[in-house]
Amino acid sequence: MNRSAFVTRVTFVASTRPEAQESRERLAARYGDAGVDDAQVIVALGGDGFMLETVHALMGQGKPIYGMNRGSVGFLMNEFADDDLLGRINAAEQAVIHPxxxxxxxxxxxxxxxxxxxxxxxxxxxxxxxxxxxxxxxxxxxxxxxxxxxxxxxxxxxxxxxxxxxxxxxxxxxxxxxxxxxxxxxxxxxxxxxxxxxxxxxxxxxxxxxxxxxxxxxxxxxxxxxxxxxxxDRNVQVCMLFDAGRSLGERVLAEQFSV
Missing domain, CATH: 2.60.200.30 (Probable inorganic polyphosphate/atp-NAD kinase; domain 2)
Incomplete structure (x- = not known):
């Protein structure tokens, strides 16, 4: 993602869980939904399994994916909150993943x-x-x-x-x-x-x-x-976004000290 481009247009995708669907409707009403083609960032609402589904389904779009946990474990997701979504996305840290x-x-x-x-x-x-x-x-x-x-x-x-x-x-x-x-x-x-x-x-x-x-x-x-x-495959990559101070690298490191 071009960090010089301030994100103002997002689109929301959600798992079938009722809380994920309800959150998608509420966030879309608050922040608007630009659709996948016009959005700068894709916001995925669900758990880790849904994040993987989203990455596979939308990696061809070449757009960063920012997840918020509406599932269970949520290791690949950010904490869910309604407020300041665009601010969080614009301050987020990138993780570029090769499959x-x-x-x-x-x-x-x-x-x-x-x-x-x-x-x-x-x-x-x-x-x-x-x-x-x-x-x-x-x-x-x-x-x-x-x-x-x-x-x-x-x-x-x-x-x-x-x-x-x-x-x-x-x-x-x-x-x-x-x-x-x-x-x-x-x-x-x-x-x-x-x-x-x-x-x-x-x-x-x-x-x-x-x-x-x-x-x-x-x-x-x-x-x-x-x-x-x-x-x-170094020819394929996906950019995932994580809240500042909670990067994917930090999460993986912290997991080694969890008890």
Missing amino acids: LRMNAVDVGGQSHEAIAFNEVSLLRTTRQAAKLRISIDGKVRMPELICDGALLSTPMGSTAYNLSAHGPIIPMDSQILALTPISAFRPRRWRGALLSHQARIRLEVLEGAKRPVSAVADNFEAPNVLEVYIAE
Whole structure:
């Protein structure tokens, strides 16, 4: 966003939750709704899941997105308030996010492509554990990982599913990706790896017919995959806005000291 351009035109999008819809109507009546095409900033009202939906749906607009929490957790959202919205937006700090791009090939040879701002996950879909082979930049680093799955996380996504799977929290400016196993059985003590954001990751599903695996990129799922290629896509970016003093980098850092 051009910081020299004072924001006066916004548009509002909201999740289906009643409080989000009611807030959208009230804010639009107070500040006006310029529509997506004419707005300088998109204001998203909902929770973290809705923020990710908004980012995917409207990233082609090339406009900053400012979220306000009308959901539950709201880690990616600013606190909700009716007053001084334009002032908050104009004082906000930017976070420029580059997603992961996933290319997955299923058992039928069909390719599936999607992007993920949080993480790409491989997940077993039956009672049997998955078997995965991990290659980084063309070199096999782990011939066989027996597990419930594995995920590759961006810094923004490192506080989400990655953290629940006991992966590390990554500072926003670190240019690092986290590769984290999900309930690893063998090798039991492997806790994952930190990779350069320039790394090219290949995950192969071993015994895919017997041990089927799905690949999930944020809200997109490809079933019965055999190979998954993942790399950061620097050609795609989204600008998210956070209240002054509550930047995304500050939130990720603070999460490491939460108890």
